[in-house]
Amino acid sequence: MSTVNDLEQIARINAGDRTPVVFVHGLWLLPSSWDRWAAVFEEAGYAPLTPGWPDDPDTVAEANAHPEVFAGKSVGQVTDHFADLIGKLERTPVVIGHSFGGLITQMIAGRGLSAASVAIDPAPFRGVLPLPISSLRAASAVLGNPANYHRAVPLTYDQFRYSFANAVSEEEAKELYERFAVPAPGEPLFQAAAANINPWTEVKVDTLAPERGPLLIISGEKDHTVPWAIANASYKKQARNEHAVTEITEMPERGHALTIDNGWREVAETALAFVKRFTN
Secondary structure, eight states: OOOHHHHHHHHHHHTSOSOEEEEEOOTTOOGGGGHHHHHHHHHTTOEEEOOOSTTOOSSHHHHHHOGGGGSSOOHHHHHHHHHHHHHTOSSOOEEEEETHHHHHHHHHHHTTOOSEEEEESOOOOTTOOOOOHHHHHHHHHHHTOGGGGGSEEOOOHHHHHHHTOTTSOHHHHHHHHHHHOOOEESHHHHHHHHTTTOTTOSOOOOTTOTTOOOEEEEEETTOSSSOHHHHHHHHHHHTTOSSSOEEEEEETTOOTTTTTSTTHHHHHHHHHHHHHTTOO
Protein backbone atom coordinates (compact mmCIF):
# COMPACT_ATOMS: atom_id res chain seq x y z
CA MET A 1 0.00 0.00 0.00
CA SER A 2 1.38 3.40 -1.01
CA THR A 3 1.62 6.02 1.70
CA VAL A 4 0.32 9.55 1.35
CA ASN A 5 3.90 10.80 1.34
CA ASP A 6 4.86 8.43 -1.50
CA LEU A 7 1.88 9.52 -3.58
CA GLU A 8 2.66 13.20 -2.93
CA GLN A 9 6.26 12.65 -4.08
CA ILE A 10 5.03 10.86 -7.21
CA ALA A 11 2.52 13.62 -8.04
CA ARG A 12 5.24 16.24 -7.68
CA ILE A 13 7.61 14.27 -9.92
CA ASN A 14 4.94 13.71 -12.57
CA ALA A 15 4.22 17.44 -12.61
CA GLY A 16 7.81 18.13 -13.67
CA ASP A 17 10.06 16.96 -16.48
CA ARG A 18 13.00 15.46 -14.60
CA THR A 19 14.03 11.80 -14.68
CA PRO A 20 12.89 10.14 -11.45
CA VAL A 21 15.38 8.29 -9.25
CA VAL A 22 13.84 5.71 -6.91
CA PHE A 23 15.94 4.81 -3.86
CA VAL A 24 15.39 1.41 -2.23
CA HIS A 25 16.75 0.88 1.28
CA GLY A 26 17.72 -2.48 2.72
CA LEU A 27 17.27 -4.19 6.07
CA TRP A 28 17.86 -2.28 9.32
CA LEU A 29 17.51 1.14 7.67
CA LEU A 30 14.68 3.56 6.80
CA PRO A 31 14.07 5.75 3.71
CA SER A 32 15.63 8.67 5.60
CA SER A 33 18.99 6.93 5.16
CA TRP A 34 18.84 8.22 1.56
CA ASP A 35 18.12 11.88 2.40
CA ARG A 36 21.63 13.13 1.57
CA TRP A 37 21.72 11.07 -1.62
CA ALA A 38 18.37 12.50 -2.70
CA ALA A 39 19.75 16.02 -2.29
CA VAL A 40 22.79 15.19 -4.44
CA PHE A 41 20.66 13.74 -7.24
CA GLU A 42 18.17 16.59 -7.06
CA GLU A 43 20.99 19.10 -7.41
CA ALA A 44 22.19 17.14 -10.45
CA GLY A 45 18.82 17.58 -12.15
CA TYR A 46 16.96 14.41 -11.18
CA ALA A 47 13.70 13.94 -9.26
CA PRO A 48 14.37 11.73 -6.21
CA LEU A 49 11.77 9.42 -4.71
CA THR A 50 12.50 7.72 -1.37
CA PRO A 51 9.65 5.31 -0.61
CA GLY A 52 9.57 3.00 2.36
CA TRP A 53 8.92 -0.69 2.54
CA PRO A 54 5.28 -1.40 3.46
CA ASP A 55 4.49 -0.08 6.96
CA ASP A 56 7.85 1.67 7.46
CA PRO A 57 7.61 4.21 10.32
CA ASP A 58 8.69 7.78 9.64
CA THR A 59 11.47 7.97 12.22
CA VAL A 60 14.10 5.78 13.87
CA ALA A 61 12.59 6.53 17.29
CA GLU A 62 9.15 5.40 16.15
CA ALA A 63 10.64 2.30 14.51
CA ASN A 64 12.46 1.25 17.66
CA ALA A 65 9.36 1.88 19.77
CA HIS A 66 7.16 -0.30 17.52
CA PRO A 67 9.40 -2.99 15.99
CA GLU A 68 6.47 -5.29 15.30
CA VAL A 69 5.46 -3.25 12.22
CA PHE A 70 8.46 -4.62 10.32
CA ALA A 71 7.54 -8.29 10.71
CA GLY A 72 6.19 -10.43 7.90
CA LYS A 73 7.66 -8.68 4.87
CA SER A 74 8.86 -10.94 2.05
CA VAL A 75 11.19 -10.06 -0.82
CA GLY A 76 8.40 -10.60 -3.35
CA GLN A 77 5.94 -8.43 -1.43
CA VAL A 78 8.40 -5.55 -1.13
CA THR A 79 9.46 -5.81 -4.79
CA ASP A 80 5.82 -5.71 -5.89
CA HIS A 81 5.32 -2.66 -3.65
CA PHE A 82 8.12 -0.78 -5.40
CA ALA A 83 6.99 -1.97 -8.84
CA ASP A 84 3.51 -0.60 -8.08
CA LEU A 85 4.97 2.78 -7.12
CA ILE A 86 7.12 2.87 -10.25
CA GLY A 87 4.03 2.10 -12.32
CA LYS A 88 2.53 5.38 -11.10
CA LEU A 89 5.45 7.40 -12.53
CA GLU A 90 4.98 8.88 -15.98
CA ARG A 91 8.67 8.47 -16.84
CA THR A 92 10.78 5.36 -16.44
CA PRO A 93 13.00 5.93 -13.39
CA VAL A 94 16.53 5.18 -12.41
CA VAL A 95 16.53 2.73 -9.48
CA ILE A 96 19.25 2.67 -6.81
CA GLY A 97 19.26 0.19 -3.95
CA HIS A 98 21.47 -0.94 -1.08
CA SER A 99 21.79 -4.47 0.34
CA PHE A 100 18.35 -6.12 0.05
CA GLY A 101 17.39 -2.91 -1.72
CA GLY A 102 20.13 -3.76 -4.23
CA LEU A 103 18.56 -7.18 -4.76
CA ILE A 104 15.14 -5.58 -5.23
CA THR A 105 16.70 -3.07 -7.66
CA GLN A 106 17.92 -5.95 -9.83
CA MET A 107 14.54 -7.70 -9.66
CA ILE A 108 12.85 -4.48 -10.82
CA ALA A 109 15.40 -4.05 -13.61
CA GLY A 110 14.69 -7.62 -14.72
CA ARG A 111 11.04 -6.62 -15.13
CA GLY A 112 12.08 -3.82 -17.48
CA LEU A 113 10.94 -1.08 -15.11
CA SER A 114 14.15 0.97 -14.80
CA ALA A 115 16.06 3.22 -17.20
CA ALA A 116 19.32 2.44 -15.36
CA SER A 117 20.08 0.68 -12.09
CA VAL A 118 22.72 0.79 -9.35
CA ALA A 119 22.89 -2.10 -6.87
CA ILE A 120 25.13 -1.33 -3.88
CA ASP A 121 26.45 -4.32 -1.90
CA PRO A 122 23.39 -6.25 -3.11
CA ALA A 123 22.00 -9.28 -1.29
CA PRO A 124 22.39 -12.46 -3.36
CA PHE A 125 19.74 -14.02 -5.57
CA ARG A 126 19.15 -17.60 -6.75
CA GLY A 127 22.22 -18.77 -8.68
CA VAL A 128 24.70 -16.68 -6.69
CA LEU A 129 26.64 -19.41 -4.90
CA PRO A 130 29.47 -18.01 -2.72
CA LEU A 131 28.88 -18.18 1.05
CA PRO A 132 31.75 -16.33 2.74
CA ILE A 133 32.16 -16.93 6.47
CA SER A 134 31.78 -13.21 7.24
CA SER A 135 28.43 -13.16 5.44
CA LEU A 136 27.20 -16.17 7.39
CA ARG A 137 28.29 -14.54 10.65
CA ALA A 138 26.50 -11.29 9.74
CA ALA A 139 23.30 -13.18 8.90
CA SER A 140 23.45 -15.29 12.07
CA ALA A 141 21.84 -12.45 14.02
CA VAL A 142 18.62 -13.53 12.31
CA LEU A 143 19.23 -17.05 10.99
CA GLY A 144 20.43 -18.33 14.36
CA ASN A 145 16.81 -18.63 15.54
CA PRO A 146 14.21 -20.17 13.16
CA ALA A 147 11.46 -18.29 15.02
CA ASN A 148 12.89 -15.06 13.61
CA TYR A 149 11.34 -15.90 10.21
CA HIS A 150 8.09 -14.25 11.31
CA ARG A 151 9.63 -11.63 13.59
CA ALA A 152 11.14 -8.19 13.37
CA VAL A 153 14.75 -8.45 14.53
CA PRO A 154 16.88 -5.56 15.83
CA LEU A 155 20.67 -5.62 15.74
CA THR A 156 22.67 -5.14 18.90
CA TYR A 157 25.43 -2.56 18.65
CA ASP A 158 28.06 -5.31 18.39
CA GLN A 159 26.13 -6.98 15.56
CA PHE A 160 25.77 -3.65 13.76
CA ARG A 161 29.46 -2.94 14.25
CA TYR A 162 30.39 -6.23 12.57
CA SER A 163 27.73 -6.27 9.84
CA PHE A 164 27.64 -2.58 8.86
CA ALA A 165 30.24 -0.43 10.55
CA ASN A 166 33.44 -2.50 10.63
CA ALA A 167 35.32 -0.07 8.36
CA VAL A 168 34.77 3.09 10.43
CA SER A 169 35.95 4.24 13.85
CA GLU A 170 34.25 3.09 17.04
CA GLU A 171 32.96 6.62 17.58
CA GLU A 172 31.40 6.79 14.13
CA ALA A 173 30.00 3.28 14.41
CA LYS A 174 28.13 4.26 17.58
CA GLU A 175 26.84 7.44 15.94
CA LEU A 176 25.60 5.49 12.89
CA TYR A 177 23.90 2.93 15.11
CA GLU A 178 22.04 5.60 17.07
CA ARG A 179 21.14 7.62 14.00
CA PHE A 180 20.10 4.93 11.51
CA ALA A 181 19.62 1.40 12.91
CA VAL A 182 16.08 0.02 13.18
CA PRO A 183 14.59 -3.49 13.41
CA ALA A 184 14.11 -5.51 10.22
CA PRO A 185 11.95 -8.42 9.07
CA GLY A 186 13.66 -11.78 9.38
CA GLU A 187 11.88 -13.36 6.41
CA PRO A 188 14.05 -11.89 3.58
CA LEU A 189 17.22 -13.33 5.13
CA PHE A 190 15.66 -16.79 5.40
CA GLN A 191 14.47 -16.47 1.80
CA ALA A 192 17.94 -15.54 0.58
CA ALA A 193 19.55 -18.34 2.58
CA ALA A 194 17.26 -20.94 0.96
CA ALA A 195 17.18 -19.43 -2.54
CA ASN A 196 19.51 -22.00 -4.11
CA ILE A 197 17.60 -24.98 -2.73
CA ASN A 198 14.08 -23.65 -3.26
CA PRO A 199 13.04 -23.71 -6.95
CA TRP A 200 9.96 -21.64 -6.10
CA THR A 201 11.89 -18.88 -4.33
CA GLU A 202 10.91 -15.23 -4.72
CA VAL A 203 14.61 -14.35 -4.53
CA LYS A 204 15.34 -14.60 -8.24
CA VAL A 205 16.39 -12.13 -10.91
CA ASP A 206 15.77 -12.22 -14.65
CA THR A 207 19.37 -11.36 -15.52
CA LEU A 208 18.91 -11.98 -19.25
CA ALA A 209 15.86 -9.75 -19.77
CA PRO A 210 16.35 -7.76 -23.01
CA GLU A 211 14.77 -4.70 -21.38
CA ARG A 212 16.89 -4.83 -18.21
CA GLY A 213 18.82 -1.62 -18.96
CA PRO A 214 22.30 -0.54 -17.79
CA LEU A 215 23.39 -1.87 -14.40
CA LEU A 216 26.21 -0.94 -12.06
CA ILE A 217 27.09 -3.06 -9.02
CA ILE A 218 29.08 -1.26 -6.30
CA SER A 219 30.98 -3.35 -3.75
CA GLY A 220 32.62 -2.22 -0.53
CA GLU A 221 36.08 -3.74 -0.20
CA LYS A 222 35.70 -4.52 3.51
CA ASP A 223 31.99 -5.42 3.52
CA HIS A 224 31.34 -8.34 5.88
CA THR A 225 27.68 -8.74 4.95
CA VAL A 226 28.00 -8.77 1.15
CA PRO A 227 31.69 -9.37 0.42
CA TRP A 228 33.26 -9.04 -3.03
CA ALA A 229 32.75 -12.76 -3.69
CA ILE A 230 28.96 -12.30 -3.57
CA ALA A 231 28.87 -8.98 -5.43
CA ASN A 232 31.17 -10.31 -8.17
CA ALA A 233 29.14 -13.51 -8.54
CA SER A 234 26.04 -11.35 -9.02
CA TYR A 235 27.93 -9.28 -11.57
CA LYS A 236 29.01 -12.37 -13.53
CA LYS A 237 25.40 -13.53 -13.73
CA GLN A 238 24.25 -10.09 -14.88
CA ALA A 239 27.12 -9.66 -17.35
CA ARG A 240 25.67 -12.48 -19.48
CA ASN A 241 22.98 -10.03 -20.55
CA GLU A 242 23.83 -9.16 -24.17
CA HIS A 243 21.38 -6.30 -24.39
CA ALA A 244 22.69 -3.83 -21.81
CA VAL A 245 25.82 -2.51 -20.14
CA THR A 246 26.82 -4.31 -16.93
CA GLU A 247 29.62 -2.96 -14.74
CA ILE A 248 31.07 -3.49 -11.28
CA THR A 249 33.29 -1.27 -9.17
CA GLU A 250 34.86 -1.72 -5.74
CA MET A 251 35.06 1.10 -3.21
CA PRO A 252 38.35 0.76 -1.28
CA GLU A 253 38.31 0.56 2.51
CA ARG A 254 34.50 0.57 2.69
CA GLY A 255 32.08 -1.62 4.65
CA HIS A 256 28.34 -2.27 4.40
CA ALA A 257 27.57 1.18 5.83
CA LEU A 258 29.08 2.83 2.74
CA THR A 259 25.80 4.58 1.85
CA ILE A 260 25.49 6.28 5.25
CA ASP A 261 28.99 6.63 6.70
CA ASN A 262 31.47 9.49 6.31
CA GLY A 263 32.34 8.42 2.75
CA TRP A 264 28.76 8.28 1.47
CA ARG A 265 29.28 11.15 -0.99
CA GLU A 266 31.98 9.30 -2.94
CA VAL A 267 29.62 6.36 -3.37
CA ALA A 268 26.76 8.66 -4.38
CA GLU A 269 28.94 10.42 -6.94
CA THR A 270 30.07 7.06 -8.35
CA ALA A 271 26.43 6.08 -8.81
CA LEU A 272 25.55 9.48 -10.24
CA ALA A 273 28.36 9.37 -12.80
CA PHE A 274 27.07 6.00 -14.06
CA VAL A 275 23.47 7.18 -14.19
CA LYS A 276 24.39 10.34 -16.11
CA ARG A 277 25.83 8.26 -18.93
CA PHE A 278 22.42 6.81 -19.74
CA THR A 279 19.86 9.44 -18.72
CA ASN A 280 19.01 13.13 -18.96
